[in-house]
Structures are given as C-alpha cells and as structure tokens.
Amino acid sequence: MSGRSDQSRDSFFLNLRFLLIVCVFAANALEPLIDASSLANRWYTWIFMFHMPLFVWVTGYFARKNLKGEAGAKALLQIMVQYIIFQSLYSLLDTAFFHVQGVHHSFFAPYLLLWFLASHFCWRLLMLAMRRVSLAVQLTTSILLGTLAGYLPFEGTWLSISRTFVFLPFFVLGYHMTYEKISFLLTPRFRAAAIAGSLLMLAAAVWTSAHLQTGWLYGSMTYTGLGHGEWYAGLIRIGIYLLQLAASAAFLGFVPFAAGWLSRMGSRTLYVFLLHGFIIRGAASSGIYAYIHTTFGTLCVMIVACLLTVLLALPAVKRAVHPLIEPNVGWLFIYANRIAEHFPKSRGVPNRMQSKS
Template sequence: MDKVDHTASNTFMLNAKFLLILFVVIANCIEPLIQQSPAFHSLYLAIYTFHIPMFVMATGYFSKSFKLDVPGIQSLQMIFYHYLIFQSLYSLLDALAFHAPGVRYSFFIPYSLLWFLFSHFCWRLLLLLFTKLKHPLAISIVLGILIGYAPFTGTMLSFSRTLVFFPFFLAGYYFQLDRVPKLIVRLNKWFSAIGLLGILVLLNVTTLDPKWLYSSFTYTELGSLHWYTGGYRLGIYLLEIVASFCFLSFVPRTPSILTEWGKYTVYVFLLHAFITKTAISLGLFSHVHTAAQMALVLLLAAAMTWLLLQGWVRRFSQPLIEPHLSFWKRGAIRTNKRPQLPDSPDSPIK
C-alpha cells in the first residue's frame, strides 16, 4: 500500500511540475505585454499567486530523502554547477545582447529566474535544521514574515525569497497524498474555478503591486515599512494558499505524457529564458497589439515548453545541463552511476 501511495504522490507531483513550468513560460512570455493588456495583466498576477509557491512545494517534495551523504552532496553540487554556469551565461549574454534594465552583474545577486537555484541550494541545507525542530512550518512562516523588515536589499543572495518561500518547500517535504483528506484532493473543479475567478477580481480591485508576489523585496523597498506590514505578508500567504489549492484541484492524478514531461522541467527552466530574452531584445513584443496576436503569444509559449521537453533537445543540451561531475568523489565513495538531476524522480534524491 505504501509503495502504491508513494507512486501516486510522485505521479501527482510530476503532473503538477509540468503544468507549473508551462505557467512559468507563459508568465515570462506575457510579462512584456502586461502594461498594454489588462487581460494579460490579470492573468500574469493570477499565475504569480500560485506558480512559484507550488513549484517550490514540488521541489520540496522531491527533496524528501536529502541528507549530507554522497547522493546529497552530489545533488548540492549539481545545483551549484547549474547556478555557476547559467549565472555566467545569462550575465554575459545580457551584457552583450539582452541589456535588461536594472541588472547588476554579480554572483551574489542571482540573474532573473536563477534565484530559484540559489534558494534551492539553501532550502536543502535549511532542511537539516528545520526537520529537527518542533512546529517547523509555523517557525518558517514567522521567519518569512520577519525577513521583510531586514535593513538590506532582498535580492542579495536571494535572501528574501529563500525565507519567504521556504514554508512551501517544507510543505512539499512533508506532503503525502494519501494523508490529504479526499475532500480537498477531489475539490470540485467548479468551486476551484470560481475561486480563481474570485482571485482575479480581487487582484483587479485591490491593484496589488506584483512585487508583493515576487517576494524579493523588503518592506522598505516596497514602500510600506510599518510595524503592522508583516500582516500584509501573512495576507499574501493566505492568498497563495487558496490559489494553490485551486490549482491542485486541476492537477491529474493518473500517469500520462504529462508525468513523463514533468521529469525534465529543469531543461525548460534553464533554457527558455534564452528564447524569451532574445525576443525581448529584438523588439518582437512591440509588434503584438491585437487579440489574435496576443493569443498567438500564448500558443507560442505552450509550443516552446513542448519543444524544450523533446528528447532531441535534451540530448543536445545534456552536456551542459547534465554533465559528468565525477571529480567531487575524490576521497568519497566511488560509484559508476552517472549523476542524476536533482529534480528527477529517478534521482537518489526523491
């Protein structure tokens, strides 16, 4: 029974990972258009209410067996390698071609979406401490609220996002599908659709600053440093939890091609920004005006996600994304097995 339940949980989370990476690509593709399209602006905000928290949760789920043993050190090294290589590549390309506004070239300030890699490295190390504490989830929420009062910039070392989203990582770590009440798992999709519609209305009525959903800014940077500002962060947490439950109700629980694609989301995550940022730097989004053209942007985002999951793309990019990193084993246990990607369910880190 335990094996079946664990497999069901894996399938559920892999299906969720594919849908989430699809939303990541969609959000990044429509971001250049949100100022000219109220519909895209609402969609963009709605996606941000759940796609980062849920991706963090899925990452936490696949970190269940993390320890500072040989496989654990291997996974940390792979995450560090991804950050080192892609921070260098994206920074170099930005300096030469992308010229994104407000970018500071530093290994201590993750470039764009690479904050997730830096935070993932930290989340795994934080697990070693928090799994020994009583009420770790409650403590992590308190820390996520308090970090907003920090007197330094939240983007430095991805410090703000690391602590703000850590509760979702812990939730994924402790997640077991068989222990979730069936009423929640099988939440009526109509109610979830109504809930998401309500969130859209709320986001438009309150004119929420997207920076609150990015969670990379301190309260000072958000222009709202008061003793009670932590209550706003708590409200954002509640909004993200409701939106996440609504999202999860639409995630399939049975194996399918989505499950297989969910194993390789790291390829989409690391590669898609090369395409989107090139399109932005070439001014392609400035030609998007009509509803038909905006619909085409959504279709192209889905097509790009599908393309980057194809086997030939993985084979071509594997030497960069999944290289042999055997030098770290010196003095440690020797093994002939090839290192697995940290986010793969076939990895030693499950």
C-alpha cells in the first residue's frame, strides 16, 4: 500500500476516537435533561446506540499494539494507577460537592465514567487468556458471556463486571480489526449510505426513546433490573447487539480518513475522558440545569460540550496534567520485577514480567 494509505491506517481510528469523545461528552452533558427535554432524550438515545460499542471497538484496535510482553504489563499497570488516582479524586469530590445519588464509594465500585478503566483492564486480561483460540471461538465466547451477564443475581456495577462482559465482543472485534478489513467498506457509496442510515436512526430515536429503555444500552443492568425476568431475556440482548452493530457501522460513514488536526486531537482523548466528568458533575451540582427548559438551551448544552471537548484535547492541557493522566509506572514495573526475581523459576523460563508472552 502507499505511504499515504499507511498513514491513514491509524488516522482513521484516531479521527473516530475524537468524534466519539465528542459524543461521550455531549451525551453526559445531556443526561440531566433527558427527563425534561424530548430533544435531549432523542439525541441521548441515538448517541448511546453506538458511542460505547465503538469506543470499546477502537480501544481494542489500539490494544493490539501493546497487549503482550513488557508493553502489555506496563499498560495494565498504568490503567491500574489511573483508576486508583481518579477513583480517589472523584470519590473525594463527590463526598464534598457532587453528592451523586446511588454512588458507592468503594474501589470495587467504579465511580460513574471510571467503569471504562476497570473494564479496559479486564478486557486486556481476557484477551490474553483467549489469544490462543480462534477469532470465532473468542467472539462466540464473548457474546455468550455478554448475554449471560444479564442473568447475574446482583447489580453489575460492582467491579464493572456486567459492562466488562456485555461490551467484550466489541473489544474482541476491535482487537482483530485492521485498516484493510474495513477500507473496502468505506467507499463513497458506502459512506453516503452509512450517513443516511445513521441519520435515519437519529430520526428513529423519536420512537425508540419512548419504547427502548436506555438501560439496555448502558450494559450495566441485569435483566431483572430492566423488568425482564423471563428466561429468554438474553434474546433481547442479542437484538440490542444487532442494533448497536448497525448503528456503529452507520456512524463510521462520518469519519474522515485523512490525518490532520482531528487525528492529533484523537491522540489526546484520554485527557478529555478523565477530565470531563469534573465539568459535568460540577455543572450538575451547581443547579444550572434547573434553568435549561427550552430547545435553544438544549442546543447550547450540546455546543458547549463540543467546544469543551476541543479545549480539553489541546496540547496545553496535556502538558499541564500529563503526570496525572499518564503517570510514569516504570518504577512500579522495576519494583515488580525485583519481587518476581525472589520467586523460583520454572521450566527454565526467567520469572520476569518482561518475558514475552
């Protein structure tokens, strides 16, 4: 392939990642309005049809670069440290200012958006465990686990266990995805059809927002919690998977190929993800949403969310909070290796974390 195509391999996924973080910010900003504004409810439902499945999918794609060996061990350590830092920060601020109802302040119950870090850690471990079997087996197993997760006898927010299994199929698909596998789909004809399909789904959200419980799209609730204690409730999960796949494929039509400012912003989405919750929770606790009643107000919320996404993705923000968002875990890695050296070696393989998987 040409050098330009090689460059586009990652730029397409980076562009997608930035568009998705815009959707994440917008959806979370709209959430306090969904009971009061039909427009907010419809946009919120539409975004939730695709934004989490696609975000997990693109996360799986980038995980293939550092899943195994020393790079994989360091990635797991960094996710763990990020989780500890931000679980502590969000919990402290929630106790002092936010006071979100129904939140359990425990390291075993991720604070709202931090479920993604806990699940990402688990997805990597699960992929390592399944890496020696075929894609068909991985996908079948992940769909089965995602379907069975709804039958859990307890709330799935603990350790993010429900979302981990529900969204695992998208991580598996992303891990095995390559630019070549999707490039033939993204022809001008497909892109036009995909955009039209996505807009039709937005229009359909007028109906689905009244008939589809968004809890099905969250992936964190049990079937009983969703009001479906029937033995066949898992079939509804299969239907939701099909809906999410269709909505996700349709949204790909909006994603440009070319590398540029969008790609550069896409390389800093972690900063937006971990920081935007402070803004959302701060705005919600301030009472400002009580003054937003009109369609114009809802549109303003979405516009402000888009502008703040761009702001948080600027290089200056990365320079300011880099040690907090991407903490250096090299010292932990060295320390873990030193501990490992004290354990007996087996089968002649050095007992060191950096040995290749």
